[in-house]
Amino acid sequence: MTAQPEPVSSARRIAAPPSMSTLAAEALREMVLSGELQPGDRVIENRLTEQLGVSRPPLREAMRVLEQEGLIVQVPRKGAVVAPVTPHDIYEIVSLREEIEQIAVRLGVPVRSQERLDRLREAFADLEAAAEEDGAPGVVACSFAFHLAIVGLAGHRRLEDVYRSLSLQMRMCMAMNRRARAGIETARQDAGRHRPLMELVEAGDVEGMAHTLAHHGQRTYLLSIEDDAEGHSPESRAWFARIRQEEEEAMRHDGHH
Amino acid sequence: MTAQPEPVSSARRIAAPPSMSTLAAEALREMVLSGELQPGDRVIENRLTEQLGVSRPPLREAMRVLEQEGLIVQVPRKGAVVAPVTPHDIYEIVSLREEIEQIAVRLGVPVRSQERLDRLREAFADLEAAAEEDGAPGVVACSFAFHLAIVGLAGHRRLEDVYRSLSLQMRMCMAMNRRARAGIETARQDAGRHRPLMELVEAGDVEGMAHTLAHHGQRTYLLSIEDDAEGHSPESRAWFARIRQEEEEAMRHDGHH
DNA sequence: GAATGGACTATTGTCTACAAAAGCCAGGCC
DNA sequence: GGCCTGGCTTTTGTAGACAATAGTCCATTC
Structure with missing residues (x-):
């Protein structure tokens, strides 16, 4: 001293x-x-x-x-x-990723830690900048970073680590050549959905966050996969069917409004 | 040939x-x-x-x-x-572990895969054998293996991997010298609580499983930690307080019955 | 007597080289 | 002609040695 x-x-x-x-x-x-x-x-x-x-x-x-x-x-x-990815793997990655998002907002949104909120706001700003400037894969990275920052609100290092790992695997899936276009397209579609998320965070609306995330856009990219019969498990088949139904319903809802 | x-x-x-x-x-x-x-x-x-x-x-x-x-x-x-473990780490490990158990029974118990059920039954048999024969740390390992097998019901490799990792960290915590006795003692107490779990699985009672796991014995070992003021975060402090309260209530309930 | 500078030691980070196993190809045998 | 078998090549697994850095201890100086 x-x-x-x-x-x-x-x-x-x-x-x-x-x-x-x-x-x-x-x-x-x-x-x-x-x-x-x-x-x-x-x-x-x-x-x-x-x-x-x-x-x-x-x-x-x-x-x-x-x-x-x-x-x-x-x-x-x-x-x-x-790592080869089967439809069952997709099911594992996306389902667990969604579960973790749910846990994270439940734990993190009510806390309102200024430090973590600032980090999220920063990620949001980066995302918007990337979405405007280049239509390139930079948007994908920023989108994932934004979601990661949402999970980071919980201040739960292990939760965040698992989420990071799953996000990497999901990005790898998106990089498979036949899906690549769908992946980037999805990211563009998502860009518009991020602002509502941000507003819900600022408002501290846990339920709204949970609901919005559960029906968030990165799911739509999954619809391009279903056809593959190879590598499905009973669980993955049922899960894909459920997602597809929910997405169709959401799209119909969008159409009607 | x-x-x-x-x-x-x-x-x-x-x-x-x-x-x-x-x-x-x-x-x-x-x-x-x-x-x-x-x-x-x-x-x-x-x-x-x-x-x-x-x-x-x-x-x-x-x-x-x-x-x-x-x-x-x-x-x-x-x-x-x-890895040093602070009370906040304990909070992370145990809370995430419980969340994953909840997810796993929700996904896995309704499926009733014979193969996975057999694996669980085997783990249960091992556990009972270990509990009767030696009062040694073999029980701890078997107890963790049993829980892992429950999570395995979901047929979700990534979920299982995360759970395995968290279990290892929890075992490491239990190996800290001052807590070791409490850890083994806890395992012994738990032994009796595993049969009900097994019966709930056989009955396919998801709600029962979720509830029982949430109040399962490995929590009691946490009570020996709370005093440490060092290394607490706001989240961990609130969480420990909640657990302690729930456990006290459960014990009071046991006493009254 | 205490602080600062330097040298030394302990430890990590990296590379090259060797050994063993798995896959492949060609040749021979049935 | 097909299948096995032998050797060869490729690739992985491991070892030992070298380089660089961080921490430590001691000597020197103010």
């Missing part, structure tokens, strides 16, 4: 020196999310080391992280592939 | 050749769960390599996995420590 030998405390916090393994993880993640690597593609270690300019050990650590995030799967002596 | 140089085809499926990194992860996880390593303890790589008999690269991969599981935290150039 007598003397602090290091007065560089305020700027220090931000400057975290990123290790090679962390950088490799980010790069690999980006490759998956951008669609450069598609579900089912093999992930060869040697191939990537020269591509990313790192050695194999850090790359392997990065792959272990991606595996935990659900973006790739590793089979012990056979190698790794980008 | 002429001659099988390796007639071990049926047993093969089970015998997945575990790599050193996997073994290291299991060993390290066991050290944390048993309390040999306690929250806050530093995890030195060299120290562990000679202890576990593996080299550093696989050990580092193992640590990355444990980090994702929430059992250790790594700071870039400073090293790793066993």
Whole structure:
């Protein structure tokens, strides 16, 4: 308490020196999310080391992280592939993601933490800016960031981590080539729905939030998937049927108004 | 078909050749769960390599996995420590764990998948056997396995993975020396409460399951923590207060009956 | 006597090299 | 002609060594 030998405390916090393994993880993640690597593609270690300019050990650590995030799967002596996604997987990802949103608004909206609200407002501003300027995939990232900030209202790190992981997986699904257009289109449609969400947050309307999120736009992208008969489970089939019905009802409602 | 140089085809499926990194992860996880390593303890790589008999690269991969599981935290150039747990962390772990149980029974109990029910019955049998035979920590592991099997009814891999991770963190908390006794004691108390749960599952009573799980015994162990003023957040404080009140009410109810 | 500077040690981050297993292709045998 | 079998290639798993950084301790100085 007598003397602090290091007065560089305020700027220090931000400057975290990123290790090679962390950088490799980010790069690999980006490759998956951008669609450069598609579900089912093999992930060869040697191939990537020269591509990313790192050695194999850090790359392997990065792959272990991606595996935990659900973006790739590793089979012990056979190698790794980008996680294939079946309709059942879509069901798991989206249903759990919605459940977590519900939990988060229930926990977080009533608290009204200024710090977290500011973070959300910032994400909202970014989203609106991105929606106006470029019609590019930047909107997708901002949309996910906005939703993440909503979940962040709860101040529940573990809840947020799970949500982040699921969002990554959902983005990976959207990057599958045949769906890509639908994904971006969905994001554009959603852009208009974010303002009502923001207003509900400001008003502290938990019920409204829960209801709006449950019928939020990112679902519409699911309708492009249903046809695939392969990889359905009984649960996923029933769930898709329910979603489709709800969406049709919502669209009919929109048409009538 | 002429001659099988390796007639071990049926047993093969089970015998997945575990790599050193996997073994290291299991060993390290066991050290944390048993309390040999306690929250806050530093995890030195060299120290562990000679202890576990593996080299550093696989050990580092193992640590990355444990980090994702929430059992250790790594700071870039400073090293790793066993994840410290504050009351707020306890709040996060237990509250999310309960939410997931609720989701799981809602999704899983009505399905009545024979395969998953058999798995649950097996876990229940193991638990009862362990409860009768040894009064040791084997009961704790079986109790967690039983709960995991309940969540498994949903057939929702991602839900199950999150639950598994949270259970590991909860076991780690229980391994903190001052709470250890309370943890095991709790497990013993719980043993008697598992049969009703099992019966509700067999009866397909979703509401009953949800209610019983919400007031299930593993909460009682939380009462031994509340005093710690350090590391509370507003959310955790309110939550602990609510739990304590509910538990007192339940105990009073038990006393009156 | 206390604070500051520097050197040292301990520890992490990374790379190259080696060993083993799995898949593949060609050649031979039935 | 088809299938097995042998070796070869590719790829993964692991080890040991080197480089760089952060923390620590001691000596020196005010």
